[in-house]
Every structure is written in C-alpha cells, then in structure tokens.
Amino acid sequence: MKCLILAAGKGSRLSNMGKPKPIIKLLGLSLIERVILTLYKCGIKDFYIVVGYKAKIVKKFLDQFSKKKNININFILNEDWEKENGLSVLKAKKAIKEKFLLCMCDHIFNEALVFQLLESKIGDNEIALCVDFRINNPFINKQEATKVLVEDSNIKDIGKDLIPYNGYDTGLFLCSPVIFDAVEESINKFKDFSLSGAIKILAKKGIAKAIDAGQQAFWIDIDDYKAYKKAEILLLEIMSKKETDGPISKYINRRLSAKITKHLINTGITPNKISFFSFLISILASFTFLLGKYTYLIFGGLLAQISSIIDGCDGEIARLKFQSSKFGAWLDAILDRYADAFLLFGLTIYAYNPKNPIPVLFTGFFAMIGSFVNSYMADKYDQFMQKEFKKIRDKKFIRIGRDIRVMIIFLGALIDRVFLTLLFIAIIMNIENIRRIKVLYQHQGHI
C-alpha cells in the first residue's frame, strides 16, 4: 500500500528550531523519519512525500535517508505550500490511483493506530479517519486539536472549534481517490483549501468513516515547542517500557535509564555498544569485589547497579530509533549472563574464608546456578505467562529477574553482608526455578 505524507507546510510555530519542520529532530530521529519508520515497521514500503517549504533541504535529507535505509521514497512538489494542506493532498492525484494511507509529517503515532486502519475495510468510494475517542487523553492539546463528531462510525462533522464533539482527528487516514475530488470540490465551492474542508464534504455525503484508534494508541500533534517537549517526555516514557520488566526495572531503573537515554540518543552510539559498555562496568564491579575491602565493595556494588541501569538504555535507544534487532537482543542476553556470573563470583571470592571455605563456595555456586537457570528458563516461562495468564493472574507473579538480583547485590554490598547476600540469592533463585518448573508442569499442555 502506498502512503502519502504531507510535509510541505512551514510549521511556523516551530520555525525557531532552525530547521524545516519535517526534519526537526526528536529523540534521535527527525519527525518525518519517525513517521516513515513507524509505517515501514507496519509493512508500508512505498512512500509519496509532498514537499514545499524549503523543499530542497527536505528532499536532500530524505534522499540520504532513503538510500541509507533502502526505503522507496517519491517526492511531489507543492509550490503553493503557503495555502492549506488540502492542496498538498491534491498534488498527489496523478501519482496515486488506488487506496492509500495519508498522514502528516508532524503527527507522531505508534503502530497500534496503523494496524487499526490497515485492518479496517473501506468501500471504493470512502475514506476513513483514525479517531481517538479518549476525550480526556492526556496526550492531547484540547485547544489545538481537530475535533470530530462521530455517529455510528460515520464522521458527521470535523473542525477545530467543533461543538459538540466526541473524538479527535489523529491525522492518520485511509483514503480512496475520492478524497481528491472532495478537495477539488471544497476549493471550487467554498474556497477552502484545507483537508478538513474536504473531509466535511465527504462527511455530508456519509462516506467518511471513523476508525477507533483503540486503547493502545499513542499519537501527538507536534505543532509548537510546548508540544515538542511534551512529545519528548511521553515518547521516552512509552518507549522505555518493556513488558517483561521486573519491579526494580519498572519503578527505579527505567526512570534513570530514560534520563541517560535522552542524552545518548542524539549521539551516534549504537545499542550494541551500550550493551557492551554496561557489560564492562559489571566486569569492573566484579574486579572491585576481588580487592576484598569494604570501601571497594561499596564501590563495586554501586558500579553493578549503574551497569544494571545502563543495561536498560540499549533497548530504549533501539526502540526509539527503530534499531531493534534479534542479534542485539541475543547479544545483550549473553553479556548479561557473563556479567551476572562475574558479579556473583566476585562476591564469592570477597566472602571466601580460607579457614572454612566450603560454605561460601557452595553458597556462591548455588547463587550462580540458580541465577543462570532462572535466565535460561525465563524466555519460555515468560512466553507461557504472557499467553496464559495475561489477564487473569499476571499481576500476582513477581518476575524475579536480573533487575532484582543486581539490586540485592547492591544492597548487600552497602551493608557489607556478602555471604548473606549470596545465600539469599541462592535460595530465592532456586526456589523460584522450582516453582516455575511446577507451574509449567501443571500447565504443560499449554506451553
């Protein structure tokens, strides 16, 4: 399916940022890059972009992007970019003869919206707008947003100052070529050059549908600096979440890692390099433990916790910049296992007592094997839990994973109770492993 992106306007309320609006950077990617990559991830491979204001600069930027990512981009020039955005749509009339997606370069959205639209079916002479019915959606600037009035999935009216209304225009459309006629009609009859004008006409004819954006939707219209800053905060918050995060990750590490990510995201650093850097800090921590003094122990514990926090950044950057890869996830997991083992081995040597070595060695061993097997079984267990218990019981289970282990090590180091720390880890990890075997045994038909 083709996708038409409107990127011709000046975006004057953001003009103080020194760049044409489409190529303003937000968390490591320009606005239009994010729009394209989100759609690309949903399977859209063929892009038509209407450029106008500073067309040369925008085109040059996107040409490079297109080559680098090997994504097909066609440009359409709208020299009348000072007029409203309906005209930009109309410029694509010759290029697009079938159903297509239509979106704005300055509306950031997540994949949920795209899938809602792609799954919906419209007639050959209809259009559909993705509508957010969450009237009190905190993402939305109520004053600036385009409102819609929807009845029985049909758009009745649309406009910025509409009253009453029951949803917001997310800026994402599924169109048939009937939209071009509607823009022409709006221009000729009402001298209205806006896309909303065309939608109004289609609404009156009863052929403008509303598709619910759904509860998973995230979108934001970045039309001024305030919205830009809001988008930055929200995007970072949403993209830094991961379904399998344990409680320490969720409530502590992610808050800190998101802050680091915000600084790192505009550098060229890759997620894999961050994984490796976090790994090195863990190794450093475990060597610090080997030195055998309490001061070093505290320092090592702190390093371990810092490493655990930084370990969140690789995934955050990967998700924010669309750099996630199976290899990256695999490498991160492998390095985490080595890091875990080094930390526990470092603590074992710290607690090692030459006069009575056996208890410490056994405890260190059980902490290590317990932690390792815990990670080894996590993949399948998490899959199972997600499949079976998602709605019913998910919240009852605390996932005792790496975030908790490292936090225990950190706390144990702070209070200089290394043997107890190892013992605690050994006990909870192995008990948790046995519990998981039991859970999966009881539900073995469902794995």
Add this chain to the structure above:
Amino acid sequence: MKCLILAAGKGSRLSNMGKPKPIIKLLGLSLIERVILTLYKCGIKDFYIVVGYKAKIVKKFLDQFSKKKNININFILNEDWEKENGLSVLKAKKAIKEKFLLCMCDHIFNEALVFQLLESKIGDNEIALCVDFRINNPFINKQEATKVLVEDSNIKDIGKDLIPYNGYDTGLFLCSPVIFDAVEESINKFKDFSLSGAIKILAKKGIAKAIDAGQQAFWIDIDDYKAYKKAEILLLEIMSKKETDGPISKYINRRLSAKITKHLINTGITPNKISFFSFLISILASFTFLLGKYTYLIFGGLLAQISSIIDGCDGEIARLKFQSSKFGAWLDAILDRYADAFLLFGLTIYAYNPKNPIPVLFTGFFAMIGSFVNSYMADKYDQFMQKEFKKIRDKKFIRIGRDIRVMIIFLGALIDRVFLTLLFIAIIMNIENIRRIKVLYQHQGHI
C-alpha cells in the same frame, strides 16, 4: 481429511506372535497405533478402520486407545476378511464420499511420506500412490515388495512379480471414491479381490498417479518375523538420531542409549522420568567427586558418562512413542544445566588446593560460565546454523556441546587430571562462545 486403514487381514506369517497383526507391539506401540499416531501428527484427525480377523479384540484395543488419546476412530467390519484387501476398501464405500488417505496397518512409515501425499494434488477422479523410487532401498525386501512401473508420474503397471519396474508400492495412497468403482470392476470382471487389481484397472485408464516418496522417506512392510526384527532395528536407528547431536552423541552415546531404549520402551516409564533419573545420576557423580579420592573420581567420571548416555533415552522414547512435548524438552534442558554445573563444581572442589585456591576457583568458574553460556546461546545459534549453512558448511562446524563436555570430564577423571580438565573446558567453551558471537555478528541480518 479422512483416513482409511486396512486392518482386517490375518497376517498369518506373524500369527506366531500371539496377537492379531494390527496390535502386535513394536518398540512400545502396536503397529496400528504407530500408523495412527504418525498420521495424527501430520494433521489427520478422522480415522476409519476396517477390522475383520479377530475384530472384537482389535476393536476393543483401539477403543481404549481412542479414548486415551482422544482420537476419533470409526470401525468398519469386513466379515470376508479371508478374501484379499480390495474388499476391505470396498466396505468403506458408504462411509467415505470424498478424497481420503488409504493405508495398511502393517506398513510403518514416517511423516515424510504423508506430507508428500498431502502436498500432491489429484483430480476428482484420480488416485495417487506414494512410490519409493530408491530401487536399492535397504529397507525393502525385494522379493516380497509390490513393484510398480511408473512413466511420467503415471502408474503403468503394478504387481509383486512385475518386470520391469522402477519403484515400490509404499502402501500409502491418496484416493478419490473412484477407487471403490475400480475394486468393484476388478472383482466383477476378473474375480480379483486385491487392491492391486483395482490399481491396475485405474492404471490402464491413466488415472493412477505416482507420488515420489522422496529421500526423507522411511517405510517398511512388516509381513513376517524377519521384517518385524528389521523394522525394530531400523526404527530405533532412525528415531534415535537428532539433528543437533554432537559427535560424541552421534558416534558413541546414541549407540548405547538406543540399546537401553530398546529395553525401556516396553515399560511404562515416561521420558520425563528418564530425564530426572539421568539428572540424579549426575548429581551422584558430582557428590562422588566431592569425596576427593582418585577411586571415587573414576567412579564419578563413569557415572557422569552413564548419565550423559541415559540422557539420550528420554528423547528416543519420546520420539518412538510419540510422547515428545515442549515441556519435556524444556525440563530436560533445565536439568542438564543443573547437572552440568554440579559436575563442574564437584571437580572444582576435588581440585581445590587450600594453599593456593585462586587458580582452581577461577578455572572452575570459567569452565562453568563458559559451559552455561554455551548452552544458553545454543538454541538461537543452532537455528541460525540450520537455516544458513545447512548444505554449504554445516559439516565444517563441530558443535561443542554437552556430549563433548561430559566426555572430557569422563576422560579427565580417568587419568586424574582434574585441574587440566577444568582448564581445557574453560578455554574451549569460552573460545567457542566468542566464535559464535563473531559468526552471528557477521551474519546478524540473517538471525
């Protein structure tokens, strides 16, 4: 799709085995159970079985089986079971009105043949026979087999004493109801009650197709005691192979485990119990190491190797008795990780020198983490290798897995060189892990 299984004959050449032929046991399952379970695994859910000789006994047996496995079985009685098998087919005329699979209770086959047939397309008035074109196939008793002459995928002639011929009748057919008419014609015109008679008629009309059984096919017609024993050997050999087996598994362990499996398969012991038993032997081995004397060390090494051999039986029995489960494979892997760690920890304590503990502890630690991570990464690495290198380079890579590790432990214990053993494992495992990271890094787009 429905499946018709002929199980009415007396099978007089196997009558000395004390049971009606369909329910004679071969490696833990009766012949007909194996046929049904093989088909069931290929997605066939609806069975019609023609019984005749000792129908009550066979029916009772299959009724129980049907309930236990929750598989739908319908019975068709052929009182004239002393006549040839074409008549048994004809008895199903009323029950089956559409395309169906046809097979014999005494032809054991693997899934490859079924998939070949299911993927082939036949016309509404055609039948297809799965034909083995491997003329010198060692599975086949050339004297007894039914031969076929095939030209351009059409069966030209069929018969036991056919000359010339270029393939063998595997006993597996994809039929349309035209087969019933052909049997009737064969009986009425030629007084020939055999299925071959009907196929001959269809062959003459040019509507009997031959489908190549392919290179992955395994099948055997069990019509006398010699064939029964041959089937036992071949089935055990084939089912005990596993694609991811390392060299020690392949050339040593599997030969021994297959012998154990042959004895265990007729007991009720489940694969999971065998996994657990093998795990216990490993734990015993590691405790033996802890005792710290050379005699115990040898004994422990031997136990470790025995455990590694027995660890093959769970999978073999699971495959032979269609008891494979994701939970079973998962549990086996988890227990292997614990067993590995215990063995290496046992050796570390054996080699532990209180006067100079650090080298041994470090070496033991690296052997452990190296082995852990090796298993941790194996899944994804194996998947990748299978996908990318199957034909080109697979044979260049030796998979350094658990079979090799335990063999090294066994040999190291025999010659009382425990520290060197740990050092060797630590080095090869960690180098192998780094090599794998490198390989996957270089091919990361393909993971």
